[in-house]
Amino acid sequence: MKSFDVVVVGAGPAGGHCARLLAKAGRKVLLVERYENFSVNSFSSAGTPIETLAKFELPNEVIGSYWQGIKIVTTNLNESWDSPKPLGVVLDFTKLREFLAHEVKANGGEVWLGYFYLRKEEEAEQTILFFKSKKEGEIQVAAKVIVDATGPSRAVIYNKGEAQPLFHSGTGIEYLLEVTPEDYEKHCDRLTFFLGHKWMPKGYSWIFPMEKPKLKVGAGLLNSQHELIKKPEPIKYYIELIIKDYIKPKNYKILDIHGATLKYSQGLQDKYYRKNIIAIGDAVSTVNFLGGEGIRHGMCSAEVAVKYIEKYLNGEASDFKKYQKEMYKIFYKKWIISEKLGLKKYLLDSDNIVDRSITYLKYLNIHEIMDLLFNYKFEKFSKIFLIRLVIKSLAFFRKSFGFKGS
Ligand SMILES: Cc1cc2nc3c(=O)[nH]c(=O)nc-3n(C[C@H](O)[C@H](O)[C@H](O)COP(=O)(O)OP(=O)(O)OC[C@H]3O[C@@H](n4cnc5c(N)ncnc54)[C@H](O)[C@@H]3O)c2cc1C
Structure with a gap:
């Protein structure tokens, strides 16, 4: 049986980036993915701000296109905002994950495609993981640390039949x-x-x-x-x-x-770790509820996790409590507001309200729109509320005192 410092289960953006960083750090790492190639589950639209490229050192080959504007179309209205410079890219989701897996191998790690995670058995110093593949049938590996990067499956962090959050x-x-x-x-x-x-x-x-x-x-x-x-x-x-x-x-x-x-955990109640297992990416709801954007947030969680995996392997920490604490610091406040806004926008608002929100958004410039949509700077709403107040007051004065004009 082969043994590794770290086995990362799930080769999405979070798992691929995590294994890439660990391999670069010289750890003996295995990245495992249930599908035999990355085009089988190329499910993501993969739009992301331009900063993602530099932050995660992504090469041109993973870029599908550049974009430099946003347009919002509602039932009765539309509005667009443009910039003279590129604001973001649409990634090729297949190529992104191929690139990350390639980097794992180039830095001395192993990548197994077509291996489905089945179950684990915990021992004193390590955990035995069981995978199934067409080629080899059932196969076991040993790991000191396991990363659950299986996205919505959350296949490793929860035991079979265990209660999960809502x-x-x-x-x-x-x-x-x-x-x-x-x-x-x-x-x-x-x-x-x-x-x-x-x-x-x-x-x-x-x-x-x-x-x-x-x-x-x-x-x-x-x-x-x-x-x-x-x-x-x-x-x-x-x-x-x-x-x-x-x-x-x-x-x-x-x-x-x-x-x-x-699957997004209501109120961010995911399990972030248990013993020597740590969960990253969509397995801990890093996808933003309002916009459904999750690639760079999953990769960000991988970077945070790697820091604590290193400490754990070096014997400087005995659990991943501080990982959860840091993740909450980064995500909790913004993600809770996004969840509330998303539930209102997608499940409560009338068509009229959706139309009206665009009439207010048009007072923001492209950078403010980017801040709102991609940086979750909800304080931009205060400008919108102010504009709404002014428009309502003008309407009131017009009605009350018979003012005319624009
Ligand atoms: C339709 C759609 C459009 C989207 N558009 C965007 C967008 O424009 N921009 C953006 O940033 N985000 C977008 N997202 C969200 C984004 O794709 C996800 O947040 C991101 O892929 C999460 O990365 P991850 O690595 O955590 O999980 P995933 O990408 O889900 O990767 C998990 C991996 O684990 C593997 N796996 C699962 N179970 C097992 C098992 N038992 N054994 C072995 N392997 C297993 C899966 O096959 C998968 O490859 C979109 C999502 C959807 C559904």
Whole structure:
């Protein structure tokens, strides 16, 4: 039986980055993924701000496209914000994970694709992990530390049958389209988000550009009841609506259809560690509830985890309590506000309110919009509330005193 310092289960962005950092630090590391290749579960739209590239040292080969604007389309209105410089990229999710796995190997680690994690047996100094593969059947490895990076499965951190916290679940589906160069040009510079009951009553839909002439068109919703829309259409209806009613392509080809269901712990009540096991990425709900953005946050959790794994392996810490503390410091406040806002926006708001929120957002500039959508700087709302107050006061004075004018 082979033995490792660390076995990372799940080769998503969080697991891949974690194994990459540990391999670079000279640890004997194994990265294990249930699928035989990364194109099988290329489920993510993978939009991210430009800073992600430098922060996680990502090369050009993982970039699908650059974008420099945001457009929001609601049932009756639309608004866009643009910058002269690139603000972000859409990553190629397959290539991103291939790159991370390649880095693990290049730095002396092992990567096993096509191995499904089954169970574990705890011993005094190590844990035995059991995997199943088509090639080898059941196989065991020993590890001093195990990283659960299995995303929504949370396959390692919880024992079979163990009670888990309450989750919000959300499902996203996306079509990868090949369109004509002219249709591509219309959508290639921006991330376009669709809100409101016409486009997606219990979530939002989107068009993200990929390399020429490909577009990702997707929709994601919360799997909970909407206060006002009792029977929404199936997700694919909304994706096809965007194609038919918004893009109106001359002709197009569907190259791929992919999707996934995320499970987000209500109030961030995940288990972050137990004994020599530490959980990262979506296994501890690092995906942001409001925007569904999770790649860089999962990679950030990997960086925090590696710090405490090193301490544990060096005998400087006997558990991962401080890991959870640091994760809460980074995420808790912003994620709790995002959860509350998301529940209101996606499950309570009327179409009228969604339309109205865009009329207020138009007073923000592109940098403020980026701060709101990607940096979760909710204090930007105070500017919006102020604008709302001014608009309401003007309306009141006009009505009361018969003022006319603009
Ligand atoms: C439709 C959709 C669109 C999205 N768009 C964006 C976006 O635009 N930008 C963004 O930043 N985020 C986006 N996200 C979220 C983002 O993709 C996730 O937050 C991110 O992938 C989480 O990374 P992770 O490594 O924690 O988990 P995952 O990416 O889920 O990786 C977990 C890995 O573990 C493997 N695994 C699970 N169980 C086992 C097992 N038993 N044995 C072995 N391996 C196992 C899985 O196969 C998987 O590869 C989107 C998500 C969805 C569903």
